[in-house]
Amino acid sequence: MMPHPSDMPRGGVVFLFPGQGISPCGALASLYDDDLGVPPAARKEADRILDEVDEVASTQGYGPVRDVLLADRRPQDAPPLPYGTSQLAHFAASVATAHALAAMGITPDLIVGHSLGEFSAFVTAGAFTVAEGAHLVCALNDAYRPVIGEGAMVLILGEAGGTQAMLADLGREDLAIACVNSPKETIVSGPPAAIAALRTLGDTRRLFELDVPYAAHHPSLQDIHGRFLDNAKGLRQRPLSVAVHSPVQRRPCSDADDFLLALADLITKPVYFAETVSRLAPVDQRLFIELGAGDTLSRSVRATLRGARTVVPLAPVKKR
Missing domain, CATH: 3.30.70.250 (Malonyl-CoA ACP transacylase, ACP-binding)
Known part of the structure; x- marks a missing residue:
């Protein structure tokens, strides 16, 4: 269900970017459903993001994500996606939806990313471009290669x-x-x-x-932490245009932070999502919009903050 700008509370729109753990297949199908009346400008923005991500993916040896995100929902017994495709698809789905909403006049006052969702959070907040964000996800994929299947x-x-x-x-x-x-x-x-x-x-x-090919957020992964930072060398962060609260750093981020180090910390440190969300009360002044496949974070918000209002734009629509 796509939200409407008139439903947005002033100063209280929170974008939630989920991580991985479920299949991203078909995540953007509702955005391209002609029956749902999504404005052409929103689809144009989503198309642009998918093109940018797929261009980076091709240069880094990963498959395209557009077909994955626009496909039918993947059956449980289907073969797994090629390694790295799922992570790039989750990133692309979140960022594409954020840009589509912006084209509809809906922007965040605050962003919270969960695990891999922090990549989307920093990109949406202007710290990195979409192409740079895709490069960073590829850098993460490459860093984890030595431990695939070991956790x-x-x-x-x-x-x-x-x-x-x-x-x-x-x-x-x-x-x-x-x-x-x-x-x-x-x-x-x-x-x-x-x-x-x-x-x-x-x-x-x-x-x-969970549908994750390794043991993320584990203190034993210091080598992977260092490998990611080596892979990400050369990228320079920009000032945040929107406030970002990190459930890993357990505080709001500032331009004085090293955002690449913050992303590397996702590898070895836990995510305190409930703690972060609990600090965003009172709920009557917030609208939480989850931008990604599934509704995992919305359910977590409602379980943490009684009476919280949540919207999931990419939720599948049941047709009669």
Whole structure:
């Protein structure tokens, strides 16, 4: 559902950029649905972003994302996307939707990115161009190549304290809390053997493995952290045009920060999304708009802030 400018509270529009974990296939389909009346200017902006991302992807050895984002929703038994395509597609979907909304007169007063979503956040806030942001996602993909398949991430339906106690009982120091999404959702990261051990201890009905090919937000990934910074050398940040709150840095960002270092920290540090969102009350002065595939962050916001208003522009529309 595309929001309307007349519905925007003054000074209270929060853009939420999700990370990875679900398939991006078909994420932009609703934006290009002729029956939904999306203005041509909005689609033109989205087209421009997709062209820019695909141009960078081709030079960096990655496949195009346009067909992925405009395809039908991917069935669960479909083969996985080529490595790196999903990450670029998530980035492109978020940034394209932000530009489409801007063409409709809807801009953020504040931006919060979750994990990979911080790449989209810094681009939308003007710190990097779209092409530079795509280069940075490719740099992240390249940095993680040595550890593909050596780790996994699991969403647990439970609060962080209980999850931490469960990890302590298990006695696996190679498991780490990667994200605290809400009082009801926590994500754990670690090697496959440790994740398998976690499944034997916890209620498997409350554990869901995410579509991520490595163990992100894990303190053991210092080499990947350094490799990303090496890959990103040469890019220069610009002043922020919109406030960005980082759930990893646990504070608002400023132009004095090293944004490349902040992005590298996504590799080794946890995401405190619920904590960040809780600081954005009172909810009657905010409208949270999630720009990406799925509604994960919107659900987390509502679970954290009672009565919060959320909008998901890319949500699939059920037709009669």
